[in-house]
Amino acid sequence: MGLSPVISASSSTSAPDTRGADLHAGYSGSSDSHRLDPSPLRVSLTDVQKTFDVGRGRTVQALVDIDLDIAEGEFVALIGPSGCGKSTVLRLLAGLDTTSSGEVELFGSPPEELSRQHRLGVAFQEHALLPWASVSSNISLPYKVAGRSVDKNRVAELIKLVGLTGFEKALPKQLSGGMRQRVAIARALVLNPSLLLLDEPFGALDAVTRRRMNSELARIWSEERLTTLLVTHDVDEALILADRVVVMSGRPGKIHHVEKVDLPRPRDTSVTRTPAFHELVDKLTGMLDGAGEDS
Amino acid sequence: MNTRKLTKASYMVSGVVLLVVAVEVIARLGIAGTAWPSLVEVYEFLGDERQRSTLWRNTLVTLESSATGLVMGTIIAVLAGAVSALVPILRPGLDRFAAIVNAVPLVALAPLFITTVGREDSPAVVAAMGVGFVVFVSTTSGLANASRTHHDVLTVLGANRFRRFARLQLPQALPSIVDGLVLAAPTAVLGATIGEWFGAPSGLGMMIVSAFQSANIPQLWAVALSATAMALIAYFIFIAVQRATVRRFT
Numbered sequence: 425m426g427l428s429p430v431i432s433a434s435s436s437t438s439a440p441d442t443r444g445a446d447l448h449a450g451y452s453g454s455s456d457s458h459r460l461d462p463s464p465l466r467v468s469l470t471d472v473q474k475t476f477d478v479g480r481g482r483t484v485q486a487l488v489d490i491d492l493d494i495a496e497g498e499f500v501a502l503i504g505p506s507g508c509g510k511s512t513v514l515r516l517l518a519g520l521d522t523t524s525s526g527e528v529e530l531f532g533s534p535p536e537e538l539s540r541q542h543r544l545g546v547a548f549q550e551h552a553l554l555p556w557a558s559v560s561s562n563i564s565l566p567y568k569v570a571g572r573s574v575d576k577n578r579v580a581e582l583i584k585l586v587g588l589t590g591f592e593k594a595l596p597k598q599l600s601g602g603m604r605q606r607v608a609i610a611r612a613l614v615l616n617p618s619l620l621l622l623d624e625p626f627g628a629l630d631a632v633t634r635r636r637m638n639s640e641l642a643r644i645w646s647e648e649r650l651t652t653l654l655v656t657h658d659v660d661e662a663l664i665l666a667d668r669v670v671v672m673s674g675r676p677g678k679i680h681h682v683e684k685v686d687l688p689r690p691r692d693t694s695v696t697r698t699p700a701f702h703e704l705v706d707k708l709t710g711m712l713d714g715a716g717e718d719s
Numbered sequence: 720m721n722t723r724k725l726t727k728a729s730y731m732v733s734g735v736v737l738l739v740v741a742v743e744v745i746a747r748l749g750i751a752g753t754a755w756p757s758l759v760e761v762y763e764f765l766g767d768e769r770q771r772s773t774l775w776r777n778t779l780v781t782l783e784s785s786a787t788g789l790v791m792g793t794i795i796a797v798l799a800g801a802v803s804a805l806v807p808i809l810r811p812g813l814d815r816f817a818a819i820v821n822a823v824p825l826v827a828l829a830p831l832f833i834t835t836v837g838r839e840d841s842p843a844v845v846a847a848m849g850v851g852f853v854v855f856v857s858t859t860s861g862l863a864n865a866s867r868t869h870h871d872v873l874t875v876l877g878a879n880r881f882r883r884f885a886r887l888q889l890p891q892a893l894p895s896i897v898d899g900l901v902l903a904a905p906t907a908v909l910g911a912t913i914g915e916w917f918g919a920p921s922g923l924g925m926m927i928v929s930a931f932q933s934a935n936i937p938q939l940w941a942v943a944l945s946a947t948a949m950a951l952i953a954y955f956i957f958i959a960v961q962r963a964t965v966r967r968f969t
Contacts, residue, residue: 518875539877546875552868556890556968568886569878611872621875 467494467517467619467651472526474512474677485676486512490526492670492679494619499645499652501662501669505712509677510655514623517653518546530619538618542570545617545650549627551608553596559583560592563610570615582610585644602633609641613648620652626661638664642690659708663701664691671711681711756940764937774926778945781842781923784911785949788846789904796851797896800858804888805880814859821852825910829917842914842922849910850903857899861892893968897961904953912946 474487486509494500502510515521516528519535530538538544545566553562560579567574583589586606596604605625612620625641626634638661645652645665656662662669666685673680683704687695695701739758746757765771799817803810825845832841865887873883915924923946930939 518871520871520874539875542877544875544877546872548868548871550866550868552866552872554869554887554890565886566876569873569876569882571882 466496466531467653468492468527468529469513469516470527470529472513472516472528473524474509474516474521475524487677489678494651494653496531496651497649498668499654499666501654501656501666502672503656503659503662503669503708503712504672504677504680505674506657508672508674510672511623512677513672514621514653514655517619518544518621542566542572542615543618545612545615545620547605547608547612547622547625549624551596551604553604553607553611555596558593558595559588559599559607562596562607563614565611566615578614582614585613585647586610587640600633601629602637605629605637606640609644613644613650616648617650620650622652622654624656625654626658627656634658634661639690639692641665646689657712659705659712660696663687663704663708664696669708671708673714681708683708753934754936756936758940760937761940761944764941770938770941774941774945777921777923777926777942778949780921781908781911781915781946782949784842784914784922785846785907785953787843788848788911789850789900789907789953791843792847792850792903792907793854793900795847796854796899797858799851799855800862800892801884801889803859804862805884810859813855817852817855820848825849825913826916829914832914833917838918838920841917842911842919842924845914846907846910849906853903853906854896854899857895857902858892861895861898862888864895865891890968894961894964897957897964901954901957901961904957905950908946908950908953 469490469492472487472490473485474490475483476486478484490513492500492513502513504510512521516523517530517535519539528535530544535544554565557565560583563579563582564574580592583592586609588603588606588610591599591603596607599607609622609625612622626637629637642665654662654665659669663685669683669685670679671681671683672678685704687698687701687704691701742756743758745751746755746760749755765774799813803813825848828848829841829845832844836844862884869887869891870883873887878886911922912924912927915922916928919925923942926942927939930936930942
C-alpha cells in the first residue's frame with residue numbers, strides 16, 4: 425500500500441497502486457507494470473549494483489538491486505541508517521561514482537552528460553564554499569565554471585530567495601553555519617538545474633536552525649519546483665519536504681520501503697502537529713530502527 | 720599588559736647585547752683564532768666612507784641578482800607546478816626532475832652557468848635554482864590542498880580542468896606558495912652570493928672572495944652581515960605577505 429508504482433525494490437512484490445498514477449506526468453497509469461514508461465523526462469536507477477574494492481582482493485557489496493525513478497518536478501527523500509549506501513546513490517546520480525552494474529539515466533542521458541551541460545546542482549553537508557570568495561561570487565561560481573557571463577539579476581534573486589540580502593559582500597567565515605548552507609543551496613540552484621542533489625545539507629546544523637532551514641527549503645522548492653533528491657537521516661526533514669520518502673536498509677544497501685507523502689503543502693506546524701504526520705514519523709522511524717538489522 | 724611587552728623587549732635586547740659582547744670577548748682573547756671577527760673592527764671598517772659605499776654598491780648588485788632569481792625561479796616553479804596539476808601524467812616525472820636538480824650541489828652547477836649564461840647572469844640563475852625547488856614543492860602541495868568536497872562540487876557543476884585550476888586549485892594554493900616564498904627569499908640571497916663566487920665582476924660574493932684572499936676579516940664580516948640583513952629583511956617581508964594571504968584565502 426505504501427509502495428508507489430514508481431519504485432520496485434527487488435525484495436518487494438507490490439501490487440500496482442493506481443492512486444499515485446495521476447500524480448506525475450511521467451506515469452504510465454496502467455496497472456500491469458509497477459515501473460514508469462521509459463520516459464526521457466525522469467531520473468532512473470535500474471537494477472543498480474555497487475561493489476567497493478576494499479583491498480587485498482576483498483570487496484564490499486554497497487548497493488544491491490536498486491530500482492528508483494524520480495519523476496520530473498518530484499521531490500524524493502532518501503533516508504536510512506548511516507552506512508546504508510544512501511550517499512552512494514546520490515554520488516551515482518551526480519556522476520561522482522560509477523555503478524558496478526545497472527543503469528543510471530538522467531532525462532535520457534548518463535549523469536556525466538548532464539554535468540557537462542551544467543544541468544546538475546549539488547549541496548553537501550560540508551558547504552564547500554570558496555573561502556576567498558564573497559557570498560555573491562560563491563553563488564556566481566556555476567556561471568564561471570560553465571564559461572557563461574554571470575547573470576547578476578539571477579544571483580541577486582537567489583540571494584533574496586535564501587534570505588541573505590545585505591550579506592552579498594560577506595566572506596563565508598563571517599557567516600553562521602546556517603547562512604553558509606543557504607549560500608551553498610543558492611549556488612546549487614543558480615543555473616536552474618534539471619536535477620538538484622542534496623546530501624545531508626543541514627546535517628551539521630543544530631536542531632532549531634535545521635527546522636528553520638527545512639521550512640525555508642520547502643518555500644524555495646515551491647518557488648523553483650526542481651526535480652530533487654534529498655539524502656538525510658532525519659525522518660521529520662524528509663516528511664516536511666518530500667513527495668515520496670524512500671527508506672533504505674543497510675549492509676548491503678537496498679530499498680526497504682517507499683512512502684508516498686500526501687500531506688498538504690506547505691507543511692508548517694499546522695501539518696507537522698497533526699496525528700497523521702506523527703503517525704508517518706513513527707512508522708518510518710520504526711523502519712529505520714529495524715532497517716539496521718536488515719529485514 | 721605593557722609591562723609584559725616591556726619584559727619581552729628587554730629579554731630580546733639583553734640577548735642581542737649578550738651575543739655581541741660574547742663575540743667581541745672571544746675575538747679579543749683570540750680563543751677561536753684570527754678568523755674570528757671583532758665586531759668593533761667590523762664597525763670601524765664600516766665607518767670608512769669609501770668602504771661603506773663599496774659595500775652598498777655591491778649589496779645592490781646582489782640584491783638585484785637575488786630579486787631576479789626569486790622572480791625567475793618562482794615563475795618557472797609555479798608554471799611547472801601548474802603543468803603537473805593540469806597534466807597528471809607528467810607529475811611523477813616533474814617531481815623526480817625537481818628532486819634530482821635540487822640534489823646537485825649549487826657549487827657544482829655554478830661553473831656550468833658561467834660557461835652557459837655568462838658571469839654577469841649566473842648569480843641570478845643560481846639563485847633561481849635554489850628558489851625553484853622550494854617553490855615547486857610548495858606549489859604542487861598547495862595545488863593538491865583543495866578538499867574532496869570542493870572537487871566534487873566542481874565536478875558536478877561540470878568544470879573542465881582549466882576552470883577547476885583557475886577557480887579552485889590556484890587560489891587554494893596561494894597560501895602554500897607564499898609559504899614557499901618565505902623559505903625561498905633567503906635562499907635567493909644565498910644562491911646569488913654563491914653564484915658570485917665564480918668570477919662575477921661585482922656583488923657580495925665577489926667581495927667575500929676578495930676579502931678571503933687578502934685575509935681581510937673585518938671586510939669579510941661586514942659583507943656577511945650585509946648579506947644576512949638582506950636575507951632577514953626578505954624573510955620578514957614575505958612573512959607579512961604570508962599573513963595577509965592566509966587572512967584572505969582561508
